[in-house]
Amino acid sequence: xxxxxxxxxxxxxxxxxxxxxxxxxxxxxxxxxxxxxxxxxxxxxxxxxxxxxxxxxxxxxxxxxxxxxxxxxxxxxxxxxxxxxxxxxxxxxxxx
Numbered sequence: 103x104x105x106x107x108x109x110x111x112x113x114x115x116x117x118x119x120x121x122x123x124x125x126x127x128x129x130x131x132x133x134x135x136x137x138x139x140x141x142x143x144x145x146x147x148x149x150x151x152x153x154x155x156x157x158x159x160x161x162x163x164x165x166x167x168x169x170x171x172x173x174x175x176x177x178x179x180x181x182x183x184x185x186x187x188x189x190x191x192x193x194x195x196x197x198x
Contacts (some may be wrong), residue, residue: 105127108127108157109123109127111122111148112127113192114176123186134152137152138154138179140180141154146184147171147184148184148187149183149184149187150181150182150183150187151182152179152180152181152185153179153180153181154177154178154179154180155177155178155180156171156175156176156177157175157176157177158175159173159174159175160172161173176188
């Protein structure tokens with residue numbers, strides 16, 4: 103499912119113009135991104151959390167030059183689904 107599909111479904115279900123829904127979805131994503139960039143996690147009860155994970159410094163290899171490199175510690179965004187969400191998926195989605 104793409105962002106356009108989400109916008110179309112919300113528009114259809116709520117009877118709101120696609121342009122308004124598009125703006126709402128874009129603003130939501132922008133606010134999540136801004137919050138994470140500011141160092142704050144975003145918690146959506148019953149859905150999940152957008153969190154910042156810290157990766158420790160590690161040693162990697164540059165295989166083209168056959169040398170070791172240091173990969174510095176860094177932060178990455180992550181999504182952790184809520185327990186209710188995980189249980190719903192386990193119960194309703196069949197294994198492929």
